[in-house]
Amino acid sequence: MLGRPPHLVNAYLVEDVLVDAGTPAARRRLTRQLDGRRLAAHVVTHAHPDHFGASHAVCDRYGVPLWAGRKDAEAIATATPVTGSGFAAAVVSRMRMPAPHPVTRGLVEGDEVAGFTVLDVPGHSPGHIALWRDHDGVLLCGDVFVNVLRLGAPPKFLSYDDVRNRDAMRRLAELRPKLVLFGHGPPLRDPDRLRRLAG
Template sequence: MTSFHSNTGKEVRDDLYYYTNQIVNIIMIGDPTTSNWVLVDTGMPKCGDEILSLAYDRFGVGHEPSAIILTHGHFDHVGNVVHLLEHWDVPVFAHTLELSYLTGSKDYPEPDSSVEGGLLAKISSMYPHESIDIGEKLLPLPPDGTIPFLHEWKWIPTPGHSPGQIALFRERDRSLISGDAFITVRQDSFYKVLIQETEVNGPPRYLTTDWKRAYDSIVRLRELDPQLVIPGHGQMLEGIKLTTGLDNLINNFDELAKPDHGRFI
């Protein structure tokens, strides 16, 4: 699985950079002139050396991040965290409701290949759903919404796609890292993922287990009035295209996002 945007990155703010690793985005927060930075999510499995090379190109060899923040623990967001921790002695932060999936104590439900959707939904039974164990480095995010090492940012609970999924928001410039709460590509469609056709869409269908909470999470993020989003999947979006896209998604959620049938419907 990959897209035409794979192995490409974009700086959307002086201290905000994202990189498309096959079909998922990783985000680097921090001014590269200071070498103080934080990594958000770690991409698809078996790409650890690629992420290390990317980090050193941007921040300099030997400048490891202050921390890794995980929006949630699905395989395409934690795919290289074990490999990275073999090179970086840094803490990893996640929501308390995700910790069991990151300490080897509980697996996610199997992806729902019966769900309404395109080719990538139909083959989703192939996707890993087993937990990983990074317990020695893992810490819960502070309950007050602050994020260690990112004093301008706060974390927002966005359950639905997974129990403890979070988004990250900076009020100063209304920048949002949405994880998979909403994305900007139809993730179950192979063609749309391949060309990265931009459209505000709900979370990936085959791994979303609570559609009521998924809807509520999108409404919560819209109330923040974001002006720029870096999603977990798809390309960044900003301005009127983002706000009108979110409004359309909320107003037509059942038609645009929620599948007609599936194990979690």
């Protein structure tokens, strides 16, 4: 958890890999939690500033590589997120952009990260990825779903392609995950609820 209220913005340490890094303002809180731990790499689920906000600071401080979905790599490396049109573009243009950082590994479907399999689930961003661990049903879904106030899709105006994100929601729900970890919101242990929502 990187913000207030709890679970508003989440980052996860999976073995020795940090998944997401919150906003630029999360840097101090994140490094306080990471200092003294072994860190081998940092993965970003998608190129939005509330997920790679502190990525440059983390990679610089711990000397670790940054990995992200191949189609989001340039957006992170240049700190220029790809958004939908109209209102979304206007909102993002007013946000404080994180420091850019080079992506050293562009992740694709089937890659392995800390015991998880990379799933290509574009829609919220062009290169959005999720991480799936089949043997125990744990899913890190980034922002394909959000669980703040209610479980649902991210706001349409914040997604690059809402129709494709709905396809990604259905794909992830069909996995019937036993534990879903969101970019925003508390964990969920109810695969049927996820399927009803995505159906």
